[in-house]
Amino acid sequence: MELYIDTANLAEIKEAHAMGVLDGVTTNPSLIAKEGIDYGKRLAEICEVVKGPVSAEVIATEYQAMLKEGRERAKIAPNIVVKLPCTVDGLRACKAFSDEGVKTNMTLCFQPLQALMVAKAGAYLVSPFIGRLDDVAEDGMVLIQQIRQIYDNYGLKTKILAASIRHNKHMVDCAMVGADVATVPFNVIQQFMKHPLTDSGLKKFIEDYKKAFGG
Numbered sequence: 001m002e003l004y005i006d007t008a009n010l011a012e013i014k015e016a017h018a019m020g021v022l023d024g025v026t027t028n029p030s031l032i033a034k035e036g037i038d039y040g041k042r043l044a045e046i047c048e049v050v051k052g053p054v055s056a057e058v059i060a061t062e063y064q065a066m067l068k069e070g071r072e073r074a075k076i077a078p079n080i081v082v083k084l085p086c087t088v089d090g091l092r093a094c095k096a097f098s099d100e101g102v103k104t105n106m107t108l109c110f111q112p113l114q115a116l117m118v119a120k121a122g123a124y125l126v127s128p129f130i131g132r133l134d135d136v137a138e139d140g141m142v143l144i145q146q147i148r149q150i151y152d153n154y155g156l157k158t159k160i161l162a163a164s165i166r167h168n169k170h171m172v173d174c175a176m177v178g179a180d181v182a183t184v185p186f187n188v189i190q191q192f193m194k195h196p197l198t199d200s201g202l203k204k205f206i207e208d209y210k211k212a213f214g215g
């Protein structure tokens, strides 16, 4: 399972990268707005650190404008993946980029037919938003399972990128049902190696050793 970080914050990206298991980065307009920095400049900085896929979302919502903006973003670095919304214009742009050999990440996916359509258009990644479905009293994990089943039924190669992950249970459930990738905020990644019994067990080991041998 691949792990991406969901942030535009360079310090977080560097720290997660230093853990040695980071495969890629996703950004979106809200995340870049939080940083208050030029989107293109930040993407170039991210691509200096992470050599795996870096998703760059278009701001445009109309087909031709998406193509123009996506092509500009794709020039930033060879590992840029153009991120487009799961709309009809986004689907058309996805197909055009696939035909040009540019990788796409189809975002804001909330139902399985969006995932089927973008896979048919050659999307490299599809991003179902688990947490936001849970927020409106639906079950985000059901969507991941449905997409997994549909893709497996037809041998569709688009990778399922579980997004809007809020806590460890989301991550465990995604791994259990076979999401290919998860994109996770830094504060959640920081929880992945934590357990109170690890901390107390380690403390006891060191105390016992020092009691017996000093130091």
Ligand code: G3P
Pocket: 006, 026, 027, 028, 129, 131, 132, 163, 164, 165, 183
């Ligand atoms: O980047 C897309 C997605 O991961 C956003 O998550 O927490 O804003 O629903 P969230």
